[in-house]
Amino acid sequence: MYPDDGLLASTRALAREIAAHTAPVAAALIRRMLWRGLGMSLPMEAHRIGSRGIFTRSSSSDAAQGVTAFLEKRATHFSDRMSRDMPGFFP
Numbered sequence: 001m002y003p004d005d006g007l008l009a010s011t012r013a014l015a016r017e018i019a020a021h022t023a024p025v026a027a028a029l030i031r032r033m034l035w036r037g038l039g040m041s042l043p044m045e046a047h048r049i050g051s052r053g054i055f056t057r058s059s060s061s062d063a064a065q066g067v068t069a070f071l072e073k074r075a076t077h078f079s080d081r082m083s084r085d086m087p088g089f090f091p
Helices: 004-020 024-037 043-058 061-071
Strands: none
Touching (some): 024 043, 043 061
16 A cells, blocks of 8 residues: 555556566557557457467567566566567557
């Protein structure tokens, strides 16, 4: 629990930490899915896109890098780029 005057600062710190340690392609895909999801009429539409995103990104070099970095207790070095590695099913 955070006091009211510390909640915003704590939220921003958590957001910075997530952004600093998330693969750029994964973050971009999540942002696009969130914005596009606002106009979806059924939750199943979002589920289908989300499941496809998980499936395609799980075989990426960034996913392997994340697992390896975790196991080796080191920082990640993501190599996938939004300009060339975004999944084609969700422009």
